[in-house]
Amino acid sequence: MSKNRNGQIKNRILAGLTHEEYERLAPHLQETSLSLGTILYDFDEPITHVYFPNNDTLGSLLTGTEHDAAIEIGVTGSEGLLGFCVLLGIETTPHRVLIQIPGTALKIKAAVLRREFRQGGRLHDSVLKFTHALFTQASQTALCNRLHSVEGRLARWLLTVHDRVESDQFPLTHDFMARMLGANRSSVSLTAATIQQAGYIRYSRGKLTVLDREGLEDTSCDCYRIVKKRYEDILNY
Amino acid sequence: MSKNRNGQIKNRILAGLTHEEYERLAPHLQETSLSLGTILYDFDEPITHVYFPNNDTLGSLLTGTEHDAAIEIGVTGSEGLLGFCVLLGIETTPHRVLIQIPGTALKIKAAVLRREFRQGGRLHDSVLKFTHALFTQASQTALCNRLHSVEGRLARWLLTVHDRVESDQFPLTHDFMARMLGANRSSVSLTAATIQQAGYIRYSRGKLTVLDREGLEDTSCDCYRIVKKRYEDILNY
């Protein structure tokens, strides 16, 4: 259990709580492992539990319609929490949340967390800041989806994922990336091949390795840099 | 001044406050008229004042980069407030906010509003619900920008604007719509002509009239309906 000593808490929101706040929540936090592809929440479903990802885990927030495949509007790792919107005053979520990089998280009942949130302390403030950061991510994605090429978007996306996991290698197929980006699988294959030929990444049958972040940053559209800067400013990285 | 009697308050957040809350804020609220094209906030600028639009006024939230023109990620009318993110724990905004339909709003110092927000009453809860609603709007726009045609997006956008103003007619040029949608002006002109020929709208030199909402709803992508439903659920319309 990553509890008790603050240094061992792998989630940044939990790590930022006061001792008293943490002690109130600790008895209710339960370490859970989240496997690849798990759908934690789905559109308009009620949220009963909230998850604080550790720094090996990544969740994707997706938006959809009845006729379209769902596409990603943002990702959350150990800098935030999954299911945040249950704290904003409504019990359902407008997003599907998918475990993109498997790992562990601390799970808590929504009602318990809401009670602590209502106290208005550090938890409250951190959650609102995180919400703000995630909002900027979604906003920038809206622009990016409209104006930027598959190549720029793919590089941005890889950097965003890489920032949130411990390893340079993670499980990822072209098909999955295409679905997240709302692009065609063949377009992603062509683009990924280009990026691989440039030596920035290597991949094979669902395992992707980041080799050259600088190269990816040059390939990415500006959105990566913009969102990263805002995250730093808002969350005091 | 739309003060004192609750029935006269044209902004839904203010109208939903308790009598005590409203009385605390009232001395600090100042009615202001906002003219077309005013930029209330710009990227990464500090927010000193927050605005509660009356139901004749509409603000656009834009996202941008250095190299691209700014595009819209959502709109806010009398259901919300402009400058909400100053309440989420950081003084700057990631959005440019532009007055799209001119009208009036109640203006208040950010510091005063923040103090009331921290009390944790109705204002607090309403602002968070509004934030949630706006988040769903931005998320859906991210999908819409990626997957839907100019025609669907334009119809969606017209309905979204129309929902938030009193009149069927409002000032709007093709060029402006194109910039909001992140589309080309000529594409918008072609599409607008089609919609006009169908009898759903009429326009001339910057004045647009909505003639047939049902027609527009048929032309729009699903995003309009989805976001409208979520707004109703979240804000209890």
Next chain:
DNA sequence: ACCTCTAAGTTAGCTACCTAACAGAGTTGG
């Protein structure tokens, strides 16, 4: 009545990306 501006109509040519295949290569399981 004329000039100037801004809004909207229109067109030709281009391109990034999509759709829809099929092929090959690695991986897993019986």
Next chain:
DNA sequence: CCAACTCTGTTAGGTAGCTAACTTAGAGGT
């Protein structure tokens, strides 16, 4: 070791919407 499956490579053909013009038409000012 073979079958079945998953992941990636690749290609041909189509198209929505872009770029970049030029044209036409109201509206306002002098």
